Amino acid sequence: MLPLISHWLTQLIIGAGLLLICVYALQKIYQYVHQQLGIQKSLVTRINRALPQTQCGQCGHPGCLPYARAISLGEASNKCPPGGLETILELAELLNEPVRGLDPAHGQFRDFSVAVIREDECIGCTKCIQACPVDAILGGPKLMHTVIESECTGCDLCVEPCPVDCIDMANHIAPSLSQTTPLYFATHNSLGVST
Amino acid sequence: MSALKQFAAKYFGEDPVFARRTFGGIQPPTFKEHSLRSRIMSSPIPPQLTIPIGPGNSGEISLLVGIGERVLKYQKLAVMTFYAEGRSEVPVHAPTSGVIISIEDSVVADHSQQQQRCITLASDGHDEAKKIEGQPDYVRLGSAGIVSKIRDAGIIGMGGAGFPTADKLAGCGDAGPEFLIINAAECEPYITADEALLRERADSVVMGAKILKQASAARRCIFAIEDTKPDAIAALQQALKEQLSIAAFCELVLIPSKYPAGSERQLIQCVTGIEVTTGLHPTENGVLMHNVGTAYAVYEAIVNGKPCISRFTTLCGQALKTPKNFEVLIGTATDYLFELCGIEPTNKQKSILGGSLMGNELTSDKAVICKTTNCLIAASANEIPASAPEKACIRCGFCADACPSRLLPQQLLAFSRTSDTTQLLEHGLFDCIDCGACDYVCPSHIPLVSTFKESKTLIENHEQSLLRSDYWQHRFQFRQYRIKKEKDQVLSRKKEVPEQPVQIAEQAPNTQNNEADIISKEQASRDIAAAVARVKARRDEKNK
Numbered sequence A: 001m002l003p004l005i006s007h008w009l010t011q012l013i014i015g016a017g018l019l020l021i022c023v024y025a026l027q028k029i030y031q032y033v034h035q036q037l038g039i040q041k042s043l044v045t046r047i048n049r050a051l052p053q054t055q056c057g058q059c060g061h062p063g064c065l066p067y068a069r070a071i072s073l074g075e076a077s078n079k080c081p082p083g084g085l086e087t088i089l090e091l092a093e094l095l096n097e098p099v100r101g102l103d104p105a106h107g108q109f110r111d112f113s114v115a116v117i118r119e120d121e122c123i124g125c126t127k128c129i130q131a132c133p134v135d136a137i138l139g140g141p142k143l144m145h146t147v148i149e150s151e152c153t154g155c156d157l158c159v160e161p162c163p164v165d166c167i168d169m170a171n172h173i174a175p176s177l178s179q180t181t182p183l184y185f186a187t188h189n190s191l192g193v194s195t
Numbered sequence B: 001m002s003a004l005k006q007f008a009a010k011y012f013g014e015d016p017v018f019a020r021r022t023f024g025g026i027q028p029p030t031f032k033e034h035s036l037r038s039r040i041m042s043s044p045i046p047p048q049l050t051i052p053i054g055p056g057n058s059g060e061i062s063l064l065v066g067i068g069e070r071v072l073k074y075q076k077l078a079v080m081t082f083y084a085e086g087r088s089e090v091p092v093h094a095p096t097s098g099v100i101i102s103i104e105d106s107v108v109a110d111h112s113q114q115q116q117r118c119i120t121l122a123s124d125g126h127d128e129a130k131k132i133e134g135q136p137d138y139v140r141l142g143s144a145g146i147v148s149k150i151r152d153a154g155i156i157g158m159g160g161a162g163f164p165t166a167d168k169l170a171g172c173g174d175a176g177p178e179f180l181i182i183n184a185a186e187c188e189p190y191i192t193a194d195e196a197l198l199r200e201r202a203d204s205v206v207m208g209a210k211i212l213k214q215a216s217a218a219r220r221c222i223f224a225i226e227d228t229k230p231d232a233i234a235a236l237q238q239a240l241k242e243q244l245s246i247a248a249f250c251e252l253v254l255i256p257s258k259y260p261a262g263s264e265r266q267l268i269q270c271v272t273g274i275e276v277t278t279g280l281h282p283t284e285n286g287v288l289m290h291n292v293g294t295a296y297a298v299y300e301a302i303v304n305g306k307p308c309i310s311r312f313t314t315l316c317g318q319a320l321k322t323p324k325n326f327e328v329l330i331g332t333a334t335d336y337l338f339e340l341c342g343i344e345p346t347n348k349q350k351s352i353l354g355g356s357l358m359g360n361e362l363t364s365d366k367a368v369i370c371k372t373t374n375c376l377i378a379a380s381a382n383e384i385p386a387s388a389p390e391k392a393c394i395r396c397g398f399c400a401d402a403c404p405s406r407l408l409p410q411q412l413l414a415f416s417r418t419s420d421t422t423q424l425l426e427h428g429l430f431d432c433i434d435c436g437a438c439d440y441v442c443p444s445h446i447p448l449v450s451t452f453k454e455s456k457t458l459i460e461n462h463e464q465s466l467l468r469s470d471y472w473q474h475r476f477q478f479r480q481y482r483i484k485k486e487k488d489q490v491l492s493r494k495k496e497v498p499e500q501p502v503q504i505a506e507q508a509p510n511t512q513n514n515e516a517d518i519i520s521k522e523q524a525s526r527d528i529a530a531a532v533a534r535v536k537a538r539r540d541e542k543n544k
């Protein structure tokens, strides 16, 4: 009787052990495949996420996403001044490249600042609205314009077109979103942009 | 002490639910006896009070008085509206009668010691009060009534966090929390404000707790106090016994005396066994905690109708001849208080705000007492440990034993030095409560806490900037979508085709999937390119 039981027990234990090993191996394979697919699919997205999304065009592309695509196709990754050193380091790590300093042809590092319109000088030409990449300027033809501070990316694009030179870039501590933009989560999720 | 414990057990019943288990912690010398030698003293009315309203950049301030106006004691001066976590309002009141002489920024003795907008009041010495009305029969007010009165009295957490009490109560929902804990555990060295308050006015505090229980609809109310404070415990027991007409309204729990037992999460864990989830308010785990100072302020506001115009503050340190506890008017300058205690300026090495472990150096002598200032230390040279040079970590593990949050400070240190965010989060950096226990025990004198604080700020900033860039990206894409939509509308009008409804769902941009789609929006690209050209041209001009 006793040998019989121990025989059964041994089989049971070996069986359970094999099962565990199989499960573990499957899990690892799944993780690996998942990871590989993830990297493949989202290289552009991952580069894009390292860019500051200021949309200023200083890199020579009409926005951050086009530049991210260009980087993924081999363009140098050191052309984004608003991103600062952080973006350069992050991209170098992501792309497994040596760190290179910012390409001076594309500008210099600068503190974050937002555009401020001197409102009594504004003639209401709407030119700045057309230049603003993120619709941060409010106004209408022949009416006073103003910059919505919490929306401004500090891209500088509205300063040049203004015929009366009434837009300044004012140094400013970047606003924290949860406080300044109550609309944030409402709009954010409705268009499928995930955090 | 065990006799006291038995006494407590006999009268209030041992409860098997209570864990009473603590983790880590240290037992530094407390130096509490000096300031407990005398009774609480009501500070005299200073010639000038600078009443802080709140930091101007974190909300809206609406002033109810103007410069030159004469105000009466208890009169409402201004209301600060915060938007940080939902809307909350905190009014400030005049601590005495007098004339408003200016409204400007000045340094306030709270954690950050930042400039806050303040109202300066020159007192006229008459202390003429506005008529106020209390409601001793608070049950008639109902829960909402109590909460609105508390809000109107401008009461915020007196323990130090400074969260508006009314919002904390309202945040519990209708069902109410399981536990209301009145935190009488004042574990940091030097601070004795709560202990002194309990010794002398325990019945008011107990009454305040009763009102808080009524307002929050909590099922159990627990006083938690360290077992090394016999006077305060006895006073509390006496008060509880007198109030026992309302059956089993309150329980008393003695906890082991060590630092940081009075920290919110640690105390909850010790008393109820509940581990508060990281990033959640304790109310979301069914525990509401208030400080005894807050309970007293609530008592004053409801029963006597007095708004929050004073608080209890400990003044101590070897540079003071007579250290003691004050009931001090909000807005009193710290140097005025130091002088009342007979400060010896030659003896003073530095002033510390808060306790000796979590406190910071007081940067300005003119800083004013606000609703969260619990302790001021005028420390002499031999009270301040000489800062020893930092040495390498010897991996002794003392810090891990001392950490009340059961973290591994030595690991966190290594990850902080390499900015390894993933590992820092994995190892629970945000469960660190900045208590400094690890610093205290480290034989290599490594500044662990300040390193962790820096890491936390860095990670938080990075997260904020990611959120922000996501939002900007979304706005950029939306603009391109809008421009395309407008162009389509113009085109369709030209062709005199009846306008078609725009199919938002299909055309809405989506970052994850149709990157190509966005690129092909040529009009937008051309707009931006034109703008870029302009900027470039200008830059070239400048360079020339």
Ligand code: SF4
Pocket: A051, A052, A053, A054, A055, A056, A057, A058, A059, A060, A061, A062, A063, A064, A065, A067, A079, A080, A081, A082, A083
């Ligand atoms: S330079 Fe401007 S447009 Fe280009 S990636 Fe940086 S922020 Fe975006």
Ligand code: SF4
Pocket: A117, A121, A122, A123, A124, A125, A126, A127, A128, A129, A139, A145, A161, A162, A163, A164, A165, A166, A167
């Ligand atoms: S470009 Fe200048 S003048 Fe024209 S609307 Fe904008 S701010 Fe006003």
Ligand code: SF4
Pocket: B392, B393, B394, B395, B396, B397, B398, B399, B400, B409, B410, B413, B441, B442, B443, B444, B445, B446
């Ligand atoms: S106490 Fe100091 S020396 Fe010891 S393990 Fe911790 S950090 Fe290292």
Ligand code: SF4
Pocket: B399, B402, B403, B404, B405, B406, B407, B409, B431, B432, B433, B434, B435, B436, B437, B438, B439, B448, B449, B452
């Ligand atoms: S400061 Fe943080 S890591 Fe150090 S003992 Fe306290 S909770 Fe633990």
